[in-house]
Structures are given as C-alpha cells and as structure tokens.
Amino acid sequence: MLLIHCPYCDEDLPELEFTYAGEAHIDRPADPASLDDEAWRNYLFIRSNVKGPHYERWRHNHGCARFFNAVRDTVSDRFLTTYRVGEPRPDLESLIGKEGRE
C-alpha cells in the first residue's frame, strides 16, 4: 500500500484514505462554447499516461477531504513530492536531482 503525504494535514497516511483524481494541471476551457470537437476530445479524453514522473491529483477524502497535487513515478510508484492546489507545477529536474542526492 502506498503511503501518501497530505500537504494540508502534513502527515504520511495510508493510500486507503485517499482517492486518485486523474492527471493534474488540465485546465478547464476558458470559453467552452468556442471549442471545436477536437479540442473537446483533447480536454475530455486525451491523457499523457506518462511512464515516469506523472503530475496527478489526489483527494484526502477520509481526512481533510481536500484535493492536492502530486508527482509520482509511475514505474516505481514512488512519490517525488505532493503540493497544494494552486501552487505551481514543480520543476522535474530539481525534483529528480533532489531524489538522487538522498
């Protein structure tokens, strides 16, 4: 079972307290009415499905119930970091570099 760090509760907690909520940093279209079918497809259905560090959303629904973001390596399932909603997408280079030094 994964141990996940909730950036709001500031604790490492078991995966069962959390719900996965898909790829992160996918913006809702600002002007939905102007989108053509292709843009809708990309927004609704196309995902990067990365093999490696993946930006994703989680929700601590059996705890503080808040959404947050994470970077997890989908090959090892290891979390590189978790961060609050609204914070900028962390830079991968620095994350992986930090991992390497540990």
Place this chain on the structure above:
Amino acid sequence: MTRFSALSLLKNAMTGHKDWEPQWPDSEPKQEYDVVIVGAGGHGLGAAYYLAKEHGITNVAVIDKGWLGGGNTGRNTTIIRSNYLYDESARMYDHALDLWEGLSQELNYNVMFSQRGVMMLAHNVHDVQSFHRHLHSNRLNGVDNQWLTPEEAKAYCPPLNISKSARYPVMGAALQRRAGTARHDAVAWGYARAAAARGVDIVQNCPVTAIRRDSNGAVEGVETARGFIRAKKVAVSAAGHTSVLMDTAGVRLPLESYPLQALVSEPVKPIFPCVVMSNTVHAYVSQSDKGELVVGAGTDQYTSYSQRGGLPHIQHTVAAVCEVFPIFTRMRMLRKWGGIVDVTPDRSPILNKTPVQGLYVNCGWGTGGFKATPGAANVLAWTVARDEPHPINAPFHLDRFRTGRLIDEAAAAAVAH
C-alpha cells in the same frame, strides 16, 4: 514443424519425449519486413498468423520487448464470454467466440477452450435490472444469455452461498453457457507456432523504442534495441504500453494504464464447475484444470506501469470470495501478480487505422481483451492487409472520441470485463 497427432505423441513417447523439435525458432530480426507487429501477446501473434493464412502476407515480424506471451496474455484470468450490451461489442466478441470454438483444431494446438459457462451474480435491484437489459439486448443480437433464479444458480454452481442472510444476497444470475475459459499460455504458443510455420519471424527480448515516419509522414519502420527495422506497415498491439509507443509517432491516445491483479490458490480436487463473476462484491472465480482457484481482483485507482498492484485490492477480493463462497474461507492462496491494462474512456477497444499512413493500432482492451484474442487478431490482420477496417472493427475507431459516437460499455457494466 511436426503436427501433433495421436501417432506423433505415440512415436515420441517411445523415445521418452526427448526428440520433439522446438515449436518455433527464436528469430533474429531482418532489416526489412512487409509488416512489423509490435507486441507478441495473443493479439499480435494471432494477427501475424491470420496475415499469413488469410491474406498471404508472410514477410512479417512480431517483435516483443520480453518473452512472447509474457504480457497480459500470460497474466489474465482467462474468462471468455460475449454477452456485452452494445451491438458493436456483441459482434466483435461473438466473432471471437466463433473462432474460439474451432481454435484448437485450426492451430493443431490444444488451447484447452472449455465452455463451462460464465455466470454473473445479481446482488441488488439495480443488478437485476441491468442484467435483464443485457439479456434482452443479447437476445436481439443472437448472443446466448439466460436468467437463473438463485436456486438455479446454486444448482449450476453448488459452492455458491444463496442464503438470504448473506451481506449481499444472490437475487439471481445471468448465465452464458457458450462462455468459459481457455489456457492463456497455450493461446500465445499455439499462434506463435502456427505463424512461425508459415514464415513469420518472432523476435523476442527486443524493445521497440520508437516508430519512425518519413518526410511525408508515413510509417517508415521501427527503432529497436537491435537497430532500425524497415516496414511500410506497422501494427502496434502493446496493451498497457501502447500509448508510450504511439506518442513517438505523434499519435496521442485516450488511454490510461492501470495495474490489474489476479491470484491463485493451492490446487484442490474439482469443486468449481463454471466461472462466476460478481461485479457488486467484486469477485470472480474459476478453477483451472490444474485445480487452482483462479481469482481476479480489481484495478488500482492510480495509473502505473509497476506491474505489481496494491495489496488492498487482494484483501478486498479475498474478502468478497469468502462472502460469496464460504466454503473457500480456509483455502490458501499461492501467488498473486499484476499486469498493466490500457483503459479507454468508454471501456471499448481501439482497433483500426490511425491518422498516420501505414500505422495501425489495436489497444484499449483494458481488463477484458483475452476473450477477444482470436477475433481481434483476425480483424486486425484484415485491417493491415487491406488498409481498411473489417466491418466488425470499423466502429472501433479512434475518431469516436472526437465525434462522441462512443461504445459505452463503461456505463453498461462498470467493472472488469
């Protein structure tokens, strides 16, 4: 290649079975092929076989990063059925079922196809209604599926607990008698052997790292760990890894890859005569011919390529099995494993041409593509050979995610296969 027959078995028995020749050669890749198929699972190997047999295209390589059949083909719980809701799916899976029925003869290889029936349990009013909807739709499509009362279900599968005091009482079941199981490895081996006998090269332990396109955008070949292999037609049938590879050709797919797990028990005497699936408590069980209970678990909630899967799913599944079959509470489980399944938003596959000339894709089979193996392989071969889809796979195109014409088995079933 020696044909298997009573005579050849007898002859080899005389020499202690030491003189069997290899079933297929482990080929080194040539520099160029007419068709390269990426992924030596049942689907890829089967497509190579049908390309050679039905379309006369034998200059074909099937390339795998590992051993043939080492992906989901060798990791699944082997449930075969065709009672899907939508017309498109019914045609696709029933085509596969038709081919399953003759497959051992066709390949001269015993794939141990066993039509022991697949029974799906209804535990609440919603299940009862949705199963009836399936039954009616199946009947209109000529697909067999039958409603059983709890007592009839128990008569068909005696270990079943139909007590009214169960936490999720059995309110009835839908039974497809034509459905069943097959030996998964044998399917890969049988297709590999039959394809190799017709001249197909099977290249193992050779990861394909990229798909190369020429200046007009058409497919030129594949980059591999053993160098560039030229081919004007490339078919990608790489299950959980399909999107990674298709990205290299600039084709983005509506796929997400999740771990799906299964487990087996210690072998016991025959006790379980059919396949039982319970979507509500999420347990599905059958007994292999070796005697092990084969149990399917769920997918993890997060995407992953780790090929392991989390323990909570195993615990959940085992609890569900004990609930539905109290007789198994003291059974010991031997092994568990995971495979990476490629899931589409509507839980239906993508099997068609792509926007790139010469590039074909067969993916998105997710948690339920073993049953489709012969059918998918058969129409994939057609699509590659003629550069146009067979009527059966025509609706399974990539463009449905743009037009909105989905084949929404997700809404119809919402569970693993």
